[in-house]
Amino acid sequence: MTLFRANVGSDASSAKIAMHETTLRGNHAYDLLRREIVSCRIMPGARFTEHEMMERLQVGKASLRIALQRLTEGGLVTSMPRHGYRVAQVTxxxxxxxxxxxxxxxxxxxxxxxxxxxxxxxxxxxxxxxxxxxxxxxxxxxxxxxxxxxxxxxxxxxxxxxxxxxxxxxxxxxxxxxxxxxxxxxxxxxxxxxxxxxxxxxxxxxxxxxxxxxxxxxxxxxxxxxxxxxxxxxxxxxxxxxxxxxxxxxxx
Structure with missing residues (x-):
């Protein structure tokens, strides 16, 4: 029983560490992509795919998706199902x-x-x-x-x-x-x-x-x-x- 509890505690701790690391990587990807958009290095109206942006920013898919979700919620990016994403236009x-x-x-x-x-x-x-x-x-x-x-x-x-x-x-x-x-x-x-x-x-x-x-x-x-x-x-x-x-x- 003691060994079982120790294993459960260890697994929970590992899961927390992994989740924390995923969050940190997602935040890093968000900062990188947001900076590219806000500085207009990626122009308003530009379209891109996840693969293109992973190569450009050198980040993983999970991290990029966290970034894209936050940018979509903030209105800087729009998702186009099966066609990637589009940067919000400026008017x-x-x-x-x-x-x-x-x-x-x-x-x-x-x-x-x-x-x-x-x-x-x-x-x-x-x-x-x-x-x-x-x-x-x-x-x-x-x-x-x-x-x-x-x-x-x-x-x-x-x-x-x-x-x-x-x-x-x-x-x-x-x-x-x-x-x-x-x-x-x-x-x-x-x-x-x-x-x-x-x-x-x-x-x-x-x-x-x-x-x-x-x-x-x-x-x-x-x-x-x-x-x-x-x-x-x-x-x-x-x-x-x-x-x-x-x-x-x-x-x-």
Whole structure:
């Protein structure tokens, strides 16, 4: 009886370890594939099979399926039975909706964070946004996107509003793909002028009105730049995308 219990316990422990390892591999595959999609290395509308993606990412079938399930649930990938998968398209409507919500949340975050920010942290992230790395424009844009997201999330976290942080985090993830499509495909870096510097100044001084206004203007300006670049990229991908069209995307 004692030996039987020991064997049962050993089997259960082994099963837990195996399940944990499977989860870790699935999470790794998810991170790899999501990064490829968000950075637009895999373009919106692109179709692929499990075998193609296993070879591209060098992951196993079980791990890839975990990743695909999560990406499907998140709306970045659509399953096409017996035909593989398709990456979600990007539309002009996506740009409008993401920035409409940023227009509400980011000025509010700036107002709430006034007088509560870590100046050294924001200045370090701002310098990273402006820095140019050796290598191609694509790598520079990847670095900018990461630094820019961290800059805006640092302000949101300083607001002390957890729900605002969660909502803005999701929006910035979506925006990353829009910026990658627009600026990455066009091979140019975003130009944010001095908005971040002004925002830091007002946030540190505790001037909520000025910080809110700069945040609103920054989102408006960046929205126009992203819209222009996204439309250009979609047209290059053989799509006709009239500005303001409700849901016209890349047809790949």
């Amino acid at each position: 002009v409507k996506d740009v409008d909706e993401v920035f409409a919500l940023r227009m509400v949340l980011e000025p509010l975050a700036a107002r709430l964070a006034s007088g509560r920010v870590n100046r050294a942290q924001l200045e370090r992230l701002e310098n990273a946004c402006r820095g140019k790395l050796p290598g191609d424009v694509g790598n520079q844009i990847d670095f900018f996107l990461e630094a820019n997201r961290s800059f805006h999330m640092a302000i949101a976290m300083s607001s002390g509003n957890d729900r605002l942080c969660r909502a803005l985090s999701g929006l910035l993830d979506e925006m990353t793909r829009l910026v990658a499509l627009g600026f990455g495909v066009q091979r140019v870096r975003p130009n944010i002028e001095n908005d971040h510097t002004l925002m830091i100044r007002h946030l540190v001084a505790g001037d909520a009105d000025a910080a809110e206004e700069v945040a609103r203007r920054h989102v408006e300006t960046f929205r126009d730049m992203v819209m222009e670049k996204v439309v250009a990229s979609l047209k290059e991908a053989a799509a006709i995308v009239p500005v303001g069209a409700p849901a016209v995307g890349w047809k790949g």
